[in-house]
Amino acid sequence: MIPRYSRPEMTAIWEPATKFRIWYEIEAHACDAQAALGVIPKANAEAVWKAKDVEFDVARIDEIEAVTKHDVIAFLTHLAEIIGNDEARFVHQGMTSSDVLDTTFNIQLVRATDLLLAGVDRVLAALKARAMEHRMTVRIGRSHGIHAEPVTMGLTFARFYAEMDRNRNRLEKARWEIATGAISGAVGTFANIDPGVEDHVCEKLGLRPEPISTQVIPRDRHAMFFATLGVIASSIENIATEIRHMQRTEVLEAEEFFSKGQKGSSAMPHKRNPVLTENLTGLARLVRMAVIPAMENVALWHERDISHSSVERMIGPDATVTLDFALHRLAGVIEKLVIYPDAMIANMEKFRGLVHSQRVLLALTQAGVSREDAYRLVQRNAMKVWEEGRDFREELLADPEVTAALSPAQIEEKFDLGYHTKHVDTIFARVFGEEG
Numbered sequence: 001m002i003p004r005y006s007r008p009e010m011t012a013i014w015e016p017a018t019k020f021r022i023w024y025e026i027e028a029h030a031c032d033a034q035a036a037l038g039v040i041p042k043a044n045a046e047a048v049w050k051a052k053d054v055e056f057d058v059a060r061i062d063e064i065e066a067v068t069k070h071d072v073i074a075f076l077t078h079l080a081e082i083i084g085n086d087e088a089r090f091v092h093q094g095m096t097s098s099d100v101l102d103t104t105f106n107i108q109l110v111r112a113t114d115l116l117l118a119g120v121d122r123v124l125a126a127l128k129a130r131a132m133e134h135r136m137t138v139r140i141g142r143s144h145g146i147h148a149e150p151v152t153m154g155l156t157f158a159r160f161y162a163e164m165d166r167n168r169n170r171l172e173k174a175r176w177e178i179a180t181g182a183i184s185g186a187v188g189t190f191a192n193i194d195p196g197v198e199d200h201v202c203e204k205l206g207l208r209p210e211p212i213s214t215q216v217i218p219r220d221r222h223a224m225f226f227a228t229l230g231v232i233a234s235s236i237e238n239i240a241t242e243i244r245h246m247q248r249t250e251v252l253e254a255e256e257f258f259s260k261g262q263k264g265s266s267a268m269p270h271k272r273n274p275v276l277t278e279n280l281t282g283l284a285r286l287v288r289m290a291v292i293p294a295m296e297n298v299a300l301w302h303e304r305d306i307s308h309s310s311v312e313r314m315i316g317p318d319a320t321v322t323l324d325f326a327l328h329r330l331a332g333v334i335e336k337l338v339i340y341p342d343a344m345i346a347n348m349e350k351f352r353g354l355v356h357s358q359r360v361l362l363a364l365t366q367a368g369v370s371r372e373d374a375y376r377l378v379q380r381n382a383m384k385v386w387e388e389g390r391d392f393r394e395e396l397l398a399d400p401e402v403t404a405a406l407s408p409a410q411i412e413e414k415f416d417l418g419y420h421t422k423h424v425d426t427i428f429a430r431v432f433g434e435e436g
Contacts, residue, residue: 039093
């Protein structure tokens, strides 16, 4: 989590001061619930709120923890210093550290998810705008990196939109999955604290009570959450890879915006490199790096151990901060992406009509030629284009076996680009609804 790849809105969620503020709110709300149940004096519960406007001293808490070797106890000691030892004597009544730590972690993940959803929305808006703009901008579709048949740039953006829209649905589910809290005490039995305390704290903090929490919230929830982040990161890489391919000098159908004064290389002044999308590819790897440790955190000993703790202290901030930055970087790339329609047409025509081979094949079969013979005839002429630089249409028109089945007008008709775009509107309607 370094400033170069961080946005302050997200990093603030993971600052120690934010964490301690959430710890405090959990403890204060729990005291209110305990007082309502008659477990602790109301005056003591009210006294805890004396710290509601206090900025907790992170250095002091660290100083205490250096002695206690326990972060929650260090915080509670500091809180007692602020509100008084007698007033604080009922704080954390019947609770265990995991009640505070796990509930806080989930609150931070929920807040982080809200920022991630905003980032996804920005990406979706950018993809939709560019899809509409280039709905009928024809380019060559590629399979195995080789020219296949015509598509449109709008369809490319639309398929990425549909993928990212699925990711938004996944992220919403992941937010729901992680939005639970637990105030159930040692080993999760509520032996020393009433379940009503958990209900009250969760309601105040926008969470659902965890149905059964042992001493920790079950880590399958977190595994699902981080797996979702990994899928979103993979989609970011998918889009970035397409842009990187389009920016290759030999292709140059689109490129990242190159700003005034920008330099592409310390050695070669002519360079304009796809540095942002290459960066996104690397950031995606970092987010996915969190997935396996999150999966391995699911298996804990009995009612709890802390093998998950060190992992989550790292992957919680790192994965959410990195993905948040990547989403906004990707949105910026798409918003300002420079697209070259003329280059798309030039690339498509580089092999002189080969992209229409399937239409000729199908026409021959419709004209009564067996599929095997039709394939042989089309491939025979196509290989002359590959190997000798011939023109595919001219070769077909000069082939007596082909013209025996198809008239010149029928052959010419098979080279109409409009044939390949006739269902673009149908696809757009499926992706974007009525707006499509």
